[in-house]
Amino acid sequence: MKILSGTETSKEIKEELKKEVLNLKSMNIEPTLAVILVGDDPASAVYVRNKQRTCTELGFQSIERKMPEDTKQEDLLAVVKELNDDPAVNGILCQVPLPPQCNEQEVIQAILPEKDVDCFHPYNYGLLAAGIPKFMPCTPFGVLQILKRYGYETKGKNVVIIGRSNIVGRPLSILMSLKEWNATVTVCHSQTAKLAEVCRSADILISAIGIPNFVQAHYVKKGAVVIDVGINRVHDPSHPKGSRLVGDVDFEAIKDLAEAATPVPGGVGPMTIAMLMYNTINAARFQEGLEKFEL
Numbered sequence: 001m002k003i004l005s006g007t008e009t010s011k012e013i014k015e016e017l018k019k020e021v022l023n024l025k026s027m028n029i030e031p032t033l034a035v036i037l038v039g040d041d042p043a044s045a046v047y048v049r050n051k052q053r054t055c056t057e058l059g060f061q062s063i064e065r066k067m068p069e070d071t072k073q074e075d076l077l078a079v080v081k082e083l084n085d086d087p088a089v090n091g092i093l094c095q096v097p098l099p100p101q102c103n104e105q106e107v108i109q110a111i112l113p114e115k116d117v118d119c120f121h122p123y124n125y126g127l128l129a130a131g132i133p134k135f136m137p138c139t140p141f142g143v144l145q146i147l148k149r150y151g152y153e154t155k156g157k158n159v160v161i162i163g164r165s166n167i168v169g170r171p172l173s174i175l176m177s178l179k180e181w182n183a184t185v186t187v188c189h190s191q192t193a194k195l196a197e198v199c200r201s202a203d204i205l206i207s208a209i210g211i212p213n214f215v216q217a218h219y220v221k222k223g224a225v226v227i228d229v230g231i232n233r234v235h236d237p238s239h240p241k242g243s244r245l246v247g248d249v250d251f252e253a254i255k256d257l258a259e260a261a262t263p264v265p266g267g268v269g270p271m272t273i274a275m276l277m278y279n280t281i282n283a284a285r286f287q288e289g290l291e292k293f294e295l
């Protein structure tokens, strides 16, 4: 089975993005990403640190707004407004999950659509559904980039996606069904009947559910390409940290069946951050009246 490395693919993409940053800088445009982090969730802090590190690596400016766990919704919205109004800020993202007193949807909708580099705002979602996406949903576009760069065509293929969330499954199903990708897409969820049988019809099987080792051999057709979006932390006393990350797919169980698969970690995860940087570059370009930079 071939390993589809998101670590390697994201490195290749980041090199392309670095060149575009230099091009923008030669026009006195410096892409700037603002990240809002509310509270002390350790996983969120790691994600934010990785995003900032990637900004530095690519030559972006990054701004962090750290707010306490007991932040009120109105104070969070005030920070969003301040960043919306700052012409030096091209992209804004608010790390989720938010503490319970904050309303995530209201925050997403408060971010100006032209600065919504996560592509979560209903306006950008609507453009995607209309087949004219401006920003690309980060994790779904990362999946498409892995497939493209390893030479796996989606045109005419049966694609089965397990999971219908607003950030992975559903936007990925929309993207893959667009004319540019021409896949025949089936979206599955917790109420899907005969799930394993449906999955076995897939030329490309994508799992985004968040259950460790859920996808077993009887879900996979011989020769299928398997993309594992899941990131699940499981208890492992043999590991120095006492836990480790695994995907939704039982990698060992499918290795003699699948033609290729993404590992966890090192698969879709690093692609998501690279696509966030890609969207930030495009936010900077659009705000200067320039055309979309294509990957």
Ligand SMILES: NC(=O)c1ccc[n+]([C@@H]2O[C@H](COP(=O)([O-])OP(=O)(O)OC[C@H]3O[C@@H](n4cnc5c(N)ncnc54)[C@H](OP(=O)(O)O)[C@@H]3O)[C@@H](O)[C@H]2O)c1
Residues within 6 Å of the ligand: 139, 162, 163, 164, 165, 166, 167, 168, 169, 188, 189, 190, 191, 192, 195, 208, 209, 210, 211, 229, 230, 231, 232, 268, 269, 270, 272
């Ligand atoms: N690689 C990355 O960068 C990245 C980015 C985002 C998320 N993730 C990971 O991807 C996973 C999914 O994230 P998410 O935000 O999309 O999750 P989510 O919002 O919890 O959605 C999970 C989806 O899986 C479906 N599901 C749950 N149990 C199922 C079952 N037994 N059979 C079939 N479908 C089932 C749910 O169905 P219902 O709709 O019927 O409830 C739902 O549609 C998580 O592990 C997350 O950490 C990774």
